[in-house]
Amino acid sequence: GAGVSQSPSNKVTEKGKDVELRCDPISGHTALYWYRQSLGQGLEFLIYFQGNSAPDKSGLPSDRFSAERTGGSVSTLTIQRTQQEDSAVYLCASSLGVGKNTEAFFGQGTRLTVV
Amino acid sequence: AQRVTQPEKLLSVFKGAPVELKCNYSYSxxxxxxxxxxxxRQRLQLLLRHISRESIKGFTADLNKGETSFHLKKPFAQEEDSAMYYCALSGTNSGYALNFGKGTSLLVTP
Incomplete structure (x- = not known):
């Protein structure tokens, strides 16, 4: 594919259920970032991967959030026991590497609604 | 701590008028x-970066370290410029992750 792909585009889930959000980065991009876009909070950084390693998880809002990346490619963001405040658009971005002025390419996002 | 501030949530201008979207930052x-x-209905995309010092779609932005500002300017706004604009800062922490302002919605009316 030409760009970063995220699935699903939309997800409605019941409070307390677990959800998995998927990100397919641009082929060859070693760096991958997850952000959350919510009303009032703007765009918040969650976690990044360099290859399969996540050196900085400080942006994850709680221990219900986790992420992994396999094969230096696909990444999954998992939210356990979802709460209504988790409702947001979750964005994934990838870049050639981690470094100054490296352009980040964004996916179209997954809109998560917790009811 | 690093912070990006975009003071205007919404900016409305007439087609052909100059536009300036403000951005201030703090970073040590x-x-x-x-x-x-x-x-x-489109994904977030890069418009320009300060290191390039280029003009994209008629937009320019100059980094003013004294005023810690990076305002986005265009001399003659077009209707197709209507969009959400985010100023972002990248430092050495968090793998050069982007720290975004809350965004300014630009509306260009005919």
């Missing part, structure tokens, strides 16, 4: 500054 070091744009 030498940050990289970016402007990202999100058109309706």
């Amino acid at each position: 070091g030498s940050p990289e500054l970016f402007w990202y744009v999100q058109y309706s």
